[in-house]
Amino acid sequence: MKALTFKRYGKSPEIGFSELPRPTLKDDELLVQVHAAGVNPIDNMIPTGLFKAVVKFQFPATLGSDLAGVVVEVGRRVTRFKPGDAVFASSFDLGTGSLAEYAVVPERAAALKPANLDFVQAASVPMVGLTSWQALNERMRLQAKQKVFIPAGSGGIGSFAIQLAKILGAQVGTTTSSGNVEWVRSLGADEVVDYKKQDFAQELRDYDAVLGTLRGEELEKAVGILKPGGTMVSLVGPLDPAFARARGLNALFGFVFGLMSRTIRRLAKKRGVRYGFLFARADGEQLAQIGELLRSERIRPVIDKVFPFEQAKEALDYLAQGRAKGKVVVRMR
Known part of the structure; x- marks a missing residue:
């Protein structure tokens, strides 16, 4: 599968696209076909090595910390989701990224996507x-x-x-x-x-x-x-x-x-x-409560700009300029 990765920490992290194996699941995980991924300032900070002592990755490491997509496979202990469910989640601090065609998400980190949001809107929310x-x-x-x-x-x-x-x-x-x-x-x-x-x-x-x-x-x-x-x-x-x-x-x-x-x-x-x-943690139950606020339109997503997957690195560069009005999102599909 195609993923936006970095290969080392420091001034030359070699951010670019890599071909990676499709992830395999643990018993409590979902395999999600990613439709959209939000980007956040932390995604630009991690390759610098600022948090390498506390956030662990294996190289090449996939970037991105927000996602929305469709479940294609579930582990045998998963009970709250099934293939075909539209979900959104934060993958931050879980050792995996979201700027990829597929992502693995622990069941505890995921929530059903609010039906009134499209995938781009939903991907802007988790982090x-x-x-x-x-x-x-x-x-x-x-x-x-x-x-x-x-x-x-x-x-x-x-x-x-x-x-x-x-x-x-x-x-x-x-x-x-x-x-x-x-x-x-x-x-x-x-x-x-x-x-x-x-x-x-x-x-x-x-x-x-x-x-x-x-x-x-x-x-x-x-x-x-x-x-x-x-x-x-x-x-x-x-x-x-x-x-x-x-x-x-x-x-x-x-x-x-x-x-x-x-x-x-x-x-x-x-x-x-x-x-x-504060280091925000992935929490599907909290995200579900946030989803209720989104469904009732008491909170509305705010999106500045949407980039195609092929321009995911440009999305990070744009975010780093610090002028975005709302969220920056990458659309995969």
Whole structure:
């Protein structure tokens, strides 16, 4: 089968198409013929080796972390799906990728595709949906009338997280460029900072939670808008000792991650707020609940651009430019 792969970590990962054997199934897995695959910033980060200590691949490794397609085969212990079912799933952190003609998905990671979505729309959801769900519901425990800052509101994660936060009854602050101010308001944002003209750290105050999609100094500045007792959940790092413990990594990793996150944790402690790094996990039950929100159209997928499979590498390059309004999706079939 044809797959978009990389062959090593580092500055020259050799990203390109490879012919790979069609995957074989374990007893608890589905073989899915992929119709569409969403791409995410993590797909560009993994080949650099940034997460090689915690995300394991065998080379050549298939890229991609979102998929929608049709089940063609099931393992003997699978009970919730059958051949012919249309499904969607995140394959992130499962040792396999989605930018391929076929993908193996554990039964626990899959959910039935909402019937009102096509495959491209469904493939845009899993990673951003699960990340938003786990950040806002599990880590922040966001409540009605609380205030959450979700930067980059027009991006893939921002456009989904804003909609979910509004369903939870929260007030949402975000940043975007001048041309997207009214558009992110239409998604539900209450306070919108035009980052070309304003500094969010000067405009926003007394927030209960921050979804950290910013890096470096911008992430550190975001600590200052939190009220005491608030929570920052970062999706981009730095990694922290709690993450090392959750992954079962040895003490050396805990020490290294502690050094990496020392500045942001010190700032958080001084402010009286909590900092944590989130690696979204594949979860079919949560994805099914997200699917109900999509079926009822309480959340709508936001797609910037669709690339044919032959241009999957170009899709990743386009995403890396950081200008996508919503998700970037690769159509296989």
